[in-house]
Each structure stands twice: as structure tokens, then as C-alpha cells.
Amino acid sequence: MKTFPIGGIHPSDNKQWSKSSAIEAMPLPDVVTIPLSQHIGAPAVAKVAKGDKVLTGQLIAEAASFMSANIHSPISGTVTSVDMLPNAQGLRQMMITIKREGDEWVEGIDRSDKLVTECNLDSAEILARIKSAGIVGMGGATFPTHVKLSIPAGKKAEFLIINGVECEPYLTSDYRTMLEYGDRLIVGVRILMKALDVKKAFIGIENNKPDAVAHLRTLAAGIEGLEVVPLKVRYPQGGEKQLIAALTGRQVPPPPGLPIDVGAVVCNASTTVAVYDAVQKNKPLIERVVTVTGKHVAQPKNLLTRMGTSISALVAVAGGLPEGDVKVLNGGPMMGRAMINLDSPVTKGCSGITILDGREAHRNAAAVCIKCAKCVEACPMGLEPFFLSKMSQRKSWDVVEANRITDCIECGSCQYTCPASLPLLDFIRTGKQAVMGIIRARAAAKK
Amino acid sequence: MSILLFTVLTLCVLGVLSAVVLYFVARKFKVEEDPRIDEVEKMLPGANCGGCGFAGCRAMAEALVKRDDISELFCPVGGGDTMKAVATYLGKAAPEKEPRVATVRCGGTCEKRPRTNTFDGARSCAVASSLYVGETACAYGCLGYGDCVTACAFDAIHINPETGIAEVDAEKCTACGACVKACPKGLIELRKKWPKGRAIYVSCMSRDKGAVVMKACKAGCIGCGKCEKVCEFGAITVQNNLAFIDSDKCRLCRKCVNECPTGAIRIIGLAPLPKAPKAAPATPAAAPAAKAEPAAPKANSAAAKNTVAETAEKVESVVNKKEE
Structure with a gap:
């Protein structure tokens, strides 16, 4: 197999x-909140304002660029606000709030x-x-x-x-x-x-x-x-x-x-x-x-x-x-x-x-790395998670970039397998974000 | 015996020949270096903290010797005295700079800013802030995992276990700026250092709207602008729902402290102005503070007691391994 x-x-x-x-179908929600960024790429641009009536399936936010996606209203009703609201992680994001009135669909569906x-x-x-x-x-x-x-x-x-x-x-x-x-x-x-x-x-x-x-x-x-x-x-x-x-x-x-x-x-x-x-x-x-x-x-x-x-x-x-x-x-x-x-x-x-x-x-308390290399064995991308994690902790961005930190798919296999319960992925993810930022800045500077 | 003699002689000849070659090579490729660089380096504190913007004290010494105009260079650790000594030695004009001190601009102590969840990931501010808002509902406040403590080379910043917020020891702080760079929330500011640790500053960095701030923290700046109006020196500006006191313009008159409805303006080493003449404006100021009271417990109940981390549960992993 x-x-x-x-x-x-x-x-x-x-x-x-x-x-x-x-x-099972969920009963229709009375209120929905729709984040404008539900995809990788540029957030969509809101096409509705407070007080607008919308129908189910109507376009409420349009893709901002090629690397973006349209967003449609999941219910019919009135837009009550287009504002910054906290997302699942508590960080504020632009969201459209719609209050439901019946369930009228756009024609053609x-x-x-x-x-x-x-x-x-x-x-x-x-x-x-x-x-x-x-x-x-x-x-x-x-x-x-x-x-x-x-x-x-x-x-x-x-x-x-x-x-x-x-x-x-x-x-x-x-x-x-x-x-x-x-x-x-x-x-x-x-x-x-x-x-x-x-x-x-x-x-x-x-x-x-x-x-x-x-x-x-x-x-x-x-x-x-x-x-x-x-x-x-x-x-x-x-x-x-x-x-x-x-x-x-x-x-x-x-x-x-x-x-x-x-x-x-x-x-x-x-x-x-x-x-x-x-x-x-x-x-x-x-x-x-x-x-x-x-x-x-x-x-x-x-x-x-x-x-x-x-x-x-x-x-x-x-x-x-x-x-x-x-x-x-x-x-x-x-x-x-x-x-x-x-x-x-x-x-x-x-x-x-x-x-x-x-x-x-x-989560068990983190011990010290004993260099058992279980994380290296578990990594599906062939990286050395213990090393990337340590170097990210030290903010040695050039080293982690050279060691292909951007290849990491953040699957968490390394952290799962670590006998010392080290928060490997926590640091690798931070390092990856930093390196991606550096790469983007470099590309922007070249242009 | 002759073998021994032969070996020793050969080695001696080889040694002498190599020495002669090395002598000429060394003369030919000799690097001329200004001897003053060594002297200046000795005068610098040798902390290699990078606070001056150079890689270390040696690099700073090189720049001091080579540049004609050293007014832009300043060693925050050595301060004015060191710079004066270096400038006298080099015969250049000494750069002048007022002493500065790192200031943590957050007043959200455990009691004022209730915890809404528990973080069980890596104990690092950089990690926590890349994942989510933090253990409280405030997206701007001190996380308290001590990235600044790790960054400080002078043992001048610590997390107060009672408040959960980083505190600076003004005596030890050299204003090198390492903590400013380390803080992912950008909470730490280098402000003018007054004698005896005196300071007045807005201990909040929240750019949220007033209502949102009050839900998350009782000590936050709501951007009401009262302090801006009362300041006679134009030191206070309110931008993006947040007041800022320019430490170079502030004269420590303390008028703004009594105006602030949430107590976000912090005063250190000074007694607040007497309340008596302030009695009239104090009453309306108390109104928004009272509003904050019912809002706070709401934030408490709304948040489920969750913990944050993205690993698989280890319990299951143990079971799984046993099955295998």
C-alpha cells in the first residue's frame, strides 16, 4: 500500500x-459574522454597508486581487455592522455582521x-x-x-x-x-x-x-x-x-x-x-x-x-x-x-x-533536548526540528533560513514525538514567520 | 646516534627557514591599525550590548576613531562621562545626550486586567504573540513571559510576579534598547531619565476604542483626551485612541495625572497634586471609571477557560505507544 x-x-x-x-443540517443562525479574510492572500473588499439588505448567496465582499476570494452572504437579512471584531484568537479582524430575516435566496441558484x-x-x-x-x-x-x-x-x-x-x-x-x-x-x-x-x-x-x-x-x-x-x-x-x-x-x-x-x-x-x-x-x-x-x-x-x-x-x-x-x-x-x-x-x-x-x-513540562533525533526521524520534510527550534529561539534567522525553515509544513510531528516534551513547533513557527518576513522584505527591496 | 643528530639538524634548519619566510611575509602583509582604537576600546564599558548600534565595543571604537564627526555616536551604557573622556582623548567634540531609561508602558496588573484563558505553549512572548491575543482580552498589553528579561545584559528588567508585568530597575538600566527590540508588543519606550527615578507616562499602549479597552482592562487609556487639554506644555498628544506624553516636553507638572479617568497615567517618585483644588473636575472624571466596573466581569464570563497550544494530547500518544 x-x-x-x-x-x-x-x-x-x-x-x-x-x-x-x-x-445534519444546523438550524439557520439568527446572526452571522463574516470575516473579510477567510483565505490566504489579500482580504476581500466589503461591498455592503451598515443597513443594507442582503439575500442568501449575494456577493457581499469582492476579491481584492487575483490572490483573494469572493465572499457571499450565507443568510438573508440586514447588515448591522462592518467593523473590527475579535476572531477565534482574540485578534481583531474586519467582519460583516448580518441579522437574519427569513431565508430568501438570490435568483439563479x-x-x-x-x-x-x-x-x-x-x-x-x-x-x-x-x-x-x-x-x-x-x-x-x-x-x-x-x-x-x-x-x-x-x-x-x-x-x-x-x-x-x-x-x-x-x-x-x-x-x-x-x-x-x-x-x-x-x-x-x-x-x-x-x-x-x-x-x-x-x-x-x-x-x-x-x-x-x-x-x-x-x-x-x-x-x-x-x-x-x-x-x-x-x-x-x-x-x-x-x-x-x-x-x-x-x-x-x-x-x-x-x-x-x-x-x-x-x-x-x-x-x-x-x-x-x-x-x-x-x-x-x-x-x-x-x-x-x-x-x-x-x-x-x-x-x-x-x-x-x-x-x-x-x-x-x-x-x-x-x-x-x-x-x-x-x-x-x-x-x-x-x-x-x-x-x-x-x-x-x-x-x-x-x-x-x-x-x-x-502538556508536560519541557525538559532539555537529549539529541535523540526522534524529531528528525519524524519530520516528513526531512528537516532537523531540534536545531531549527533552538536557532529560532536564538533569533539566528540566517542560520534557520539556510537550514530550510520555510519548508516546514507545521504538521507538529516533531513536537508530538519529542520525549523531552519540548515546544519545538512553537519556536519553529515563530522562526518561519520571521524568515518569511525577511524574504518578503528582500524581494520588495529588489523591486 | 647519527640518525638522531640528522633529525635534530634537519628540524632546526627547517625551523630557521620557516621563521625567515614568516618574517618577510609578516612585514609584507602587515595590517596598519590605529593604536588609538585599542585605547578607546579600553575606555568603553566592554559590555558588547549593541546599544550604540554597532556589533560591539570594538566596532564602536573603530567608528569613534575613524569618523571626524562623532556627534551621532553615543554609548548609552557609559553615558556622558565615557563619551567626554573618549572625545578628550581623540580631540573631538563630545556628543551630548540626555540620559534615558527604558519604560514599560503597560499598567494591566493581574487585578486590573483579568485573565481569560491559560497559555500552555512555549514561555516566550514572541511565540505567544504570534499565536493569539494573550492570556487577557487586551491585544496590546504585557504578556509577562520575559523576552525582555532574557534580552537585558544588565539584569535591569524583571517580571514582577505580583503584577505579571515587566518592571525596569532605573538604577541598572543603561538604555541600550535591547528590551525595546525584544518586546513583540512594542511596549517599551526609552524616555528621558529624571533624577531619583521620577517619571510620568501613559502606562498603556492600547489603540483600541475606549469601550473595548474598558472591557479588557481597568487601567487602560481610553483616548478621552482630557490630559491633552490640561497639559500646558503641549507634551501630550492623543492618536488612535491613545495618549502619548513626550518626555522631552513634559515638565512633571502632574496636572494630567489627576485628570485621567482610568489612572492610565502613571506617576513615579512624585506625590500627586493635592486633590482639594481638583475637587470639581474629579467628579465628572469618576463617571467613566464607574462605567468600567460592570463591563469588566462581563469579559470574565464571556471567555471560556481554554488553554492554548497546538500539539496532540500527550495522553493519547502514550496510550498509542503502548498499543504498538
Whole structure:
């Protein structure tokens, strides 16, 4: 069975809590808050002002540049404010607040459940629809999909890879999406293959989801060039570069290298379903599946949620916060970010809410590095995390840059495996941010 | 015996030859260096703190000797005396600079700025501030993990365990500016040093709107502008909801201290002006302070008790390893 060549760890997947609960639609929220920056790149520019009436699916913020994404209203109602509000980390961000009045949709959106398999649009039209629908990578990286699909001149896409790995422990939103929206997913794959003009497509799924593999294989039968590939369970297989290596054996060059340099384009499973909705149903990205899970959550659930719904509403539907000290993560335990503000909204990149109690979230006191090199063994990018961490702590930015700190995908494997419980990634991430800043400043100075 | 003699002789000849070669090479490639650089370096404190902007004392000494105009160069550690001595030795005009002291501009003590969550990541201000707002609701305040303490080469800055805020020992501080660079929140400012540690400054850096500040911290500057109006020397400016007292213009008249409704203007080493003549303006000033009271507990309850870090739970990892 295929997997990526170096590094990786085996955390227990803990998907049992929410994997068997079918996707449930959340009741419509009364108020939504929509951050203008839900993607990598320039924040969108608000097109509405306080007091404006909006309809569900209406464009409320427009992409500021090519590397940006449109944002649509997830409900119909009145805009009550366009202001700086605290996000999940307590930092203030520009957000549009909308108060709901009924549920009126913009005309032209097909809301029926009928599966539309035929797509007669050409590549440019498909891309235009994806762009106007504001679709971004829904696995968490939130890279605008239209940018990914616009192949730069001189390069050629050979493979389309659909990322159904979901290697992050706890989360099951992609898994449930593949099981329940499999038919839409397959049409989405065909649309993407057409848009990219590729003959070969893979759907990579980790082997701990055999029913998803079997289900998609039945649906994919008879489609030329589409292959559903089960992969060996190993974290971080869902990382773009790791998945490309696992499926094609090719290695993406270090930054600024992109998957397209080895002829691959990777799309998340949920994103592919969103592409189907955008192209076939003209429906913008206004809702997504969010897993609310944890050992101590009363009813772990997979919820089909409108964007901008507050996280506390989702937690309430799942049975509320457990007693005592808890840690609420936006995402899973490996890559997710801890939240301090539960009134913050669900965004395009929010695939799950993981709730850990104090004991589960406990971090041991950091000891000293014994140079056992377990982190080096675990690093899927072939870096030396102990060294990068130490040098970042010392602010030796030139050293960490020379040692390829920008290659780090922040998967946390090093920190997970460290027997001395060192906060390796904490420092590496700070170092990476500093080096990225230096590189940007250098590029700006050259211009 | 002859072998021994031969060996010793050969080595001796080799040694002498090498010495002659080295002598000529050394003469040919001799680097002429101004002997005054060594002398000036001895006069400098030798802390190599980088406060002057150079890599170390040696680099500073070189610049002092080589440049004709040394008015731009100043050693904050040695201060005016050292610079005078160096200037006299070199026969140049001594640069004059008023002594300065690092000042931490945050007054959000544990009681005034309630903690809303616990941080369990690496104990570093740089790490915490890159991840999120901090353990309180204020995005601008002191985090208290002591990046400035690590940066200080003179043991002049410490975190007060009672307040959780960095405090500067004015006696030890040399105003080298290392802490200013280390603070990711940009809280530390080099201000004019008054005798006996006297100081008046706005102990807040929050550029949030007044209502937001009051929710997060009872000692924050709300940018009301009362101090700006009362200042006779034009030392106070309010920009982006934040007051700033220019330490070069301030005369320590203390009028602004009594005006401030939240007590964000801090006064050290001086008695505040008597309250009696201030009785009239003190009453309206108390009103916004009272407003802050009900807002504070709200901030307390709204925040869930979360802890911050992005690792997998170690408990699970242990279980997992055992299973393997």
C-alpha cells in the first residue's frame, strides 16, 4: 500500500466519536459574522454597508486581487455592522455582521437535490464560475481554488489529486462528505479534470476509511482515468506534498516551488463538492460540513453549517462544553489552533471543532533536548526540528533560513514525538514567520 | 646516534627557514591599525550590548576613531562621562545626550486586567504573540513571559510576579534598547531619565476604542483626551485612541495625572497634586471609571477557560505507544 517516503507519525485517529453520525443540517443562525479574510492572500473588499439588505448567496465582499476570494452572504437579512471584531484568537479582524430575516435566496441558484451530471462548459467558464463562487481550499489551508487551477504559462498539469486523506485525528467532515455526497464529489472530479485538461485523476483515502474507499470505487467505476487509491495510515499524509509523493512518487521542489512544478494539482474532497455546487448549481460557497467532536462531547456531530455561524452555537447543538477546564480547537489536535473566543464564526477553512478536557490537553513540562533525533526521524520534510527550534529561539534567522525553515509544513510531528516534551513547533513557527518576513522584505527591496 | 643528530639538524634548519619566510611575509602583509582604537576600546564599558548600534565595543571604537564627526555616536551604557573622556582623548567634540531609561508602558496588573484563558505553549512572548491575543482580552498589553528579561545584559528588567508585568530597575538600566527590540508588543519606550527615578507616562499602549479597552482592562487609556487639554506644555498628544506624553516636553507638572479617568497615567517618585483644588473636575472624571466596573466581569464570563497550544494530547500518544 502506498504512502509518503520519509518521516511521519501514528497518532491514534480518534475518529470513532463522530464517524458514524450522519451529516445534519444546523438550524439557520439568527446572526452571522463574516470575516473579510477567510483565505490566504489579500482580504476581500466589503461591498455592503451598515443597513443594507442582503439575500442568501449575494456577493457581499469582492476579491481584492487575483490572490483573494469572493465572499457571499450565507443568510438573508440586514447588515448591522462592518467593523473590527475579535476572531477565534482574540485578534481583531474586519467582519460583516448580518441579522437574519427569513431565508430568501438570490435568483439563479439551483437549490434542488437533483444531481446534474452533464457539464457542457469549457475550461475558462468553469474557472470563472469557481472564481465567482469564492471557493478556497476547505481542508484548512484556504488557498483560493481558482489560483490553483490557473496553470501558469509553460507548465502542464498531468494529474488531478483529490485529497480525501483526512489524516488529522478526530475530524470526520471529509469522510462523511465522501460517504454522503460521493455522487456530487465524482461529478466535481470530472469537472476539475475537464477544467485542467488532465487524463488522470486520483482520489487518495487513508485505509482507516475502507467504506469511503469502497463507496467511491463503485461510483468511480466506468470513469476513464479516475482511480481511488487507499493509502497506508500515517500522519501527515494529507499534506499536499506528502500526498503527491505517496501517489506519484514525485517530490515538490522547496518553496517557492508548487505542486504544479511536478504536474500535480491537489484539491480537498469537500472543495471538490463545493466546485460541483458552484459549476452545476451556480451555488456560491456559503455552507460547509463541520465536525464537532471530542471524547467528552455529549453528542459528537457532523454539521452542515452556514458560514459565519458562531462556534458556540455548534458546540451547543453537540451538547455543550464539558465541565471544568477545556481546550477548544479550531481544527484537529495536530494542526488546529486553540480558540479563546467561542463567539467567533465558522469560516471557509474550518473543518472541525475539537474539544479536549484538561487531562487530554495537558502538556508536560519541557525538559532539555537529549539529541535523540526522534524529531528528525519524524519530520516528513526531512528537516532537523531540534536545531531549527533552538536557532529560532536564538533569533539566528540566517542560520534557520539556510537550514530550510520555510519548508516546514507545521504538521507538529516533531513536537508530538519529542520525549523531552519540548515546544519545538512553537519556536519553529515563530522562526518561519520571521524568515518569511525577511524574504518578503528582500524581494520588495529588489523591486 | 647519527640518525638522531640528522633529525635534530634537519628540524632546526627547517625551523630557521620557516621563521625567515614568516618574517618577510609578516612585514609584507602587515595590517596598519590605529593604536588609538585599542585605547578607546579600553575606555568603553566592554559590555558588547549593541546599544550604540554597532556589533560591539570594538566596532564602536573603530567608528569613534575613524569618523571626524562623532556627534551621532553615543554609548548609552557609559553615558556622558565615557563619551567626554573618549572625545578628550581623540580631540573631538563630545556628543551630548540626555540620559534615558527604558519604560514599560503597560499598567494591566493581574487585578486590573483579568485573565481569560491559560497559555500552555512555549514561555516566550514572541511565540505567544504570534499565536493569539494573550492570556487577557487586551491585544496590546504585557504578556509577562520575559523576552525582555532574557534580552537585558544588565539584569535591569524583571517580571514582577505580583503584577505579571515587566518592571525596569532605573538604577541598572543603561538604555541600550535591547528590551525595546525584544518586546513583540512594542511596549517599551526609552524616555528621558529624571533624577531619583521620577517619571510620568501613559502606562498603556492600547489603540483600541475606549469601550473595548474598558472591557479588557481597568487601567487602560481610553483616548478621552482630557490630559491633552490640561497639559500646558503641549507634551501630550492623543492618536488612535491613545495618549502619548513626550518626555522631552513634559515638565512633571502632574496636572494630567489627576485628570485621567482610568489612572492610565502613571506617576513615579512624585506625590500627586493635592486633590482639594481638583475637587470639581474629579467628579465628572469618576463617571467613566464607574462605567468600567460592570463591563469588566462581563469579559470574565464571556471567555471560556481554554488553554492554548497546538500539539496532540500527550495522553493519547502514550496510550498509542503502548498499543504498538
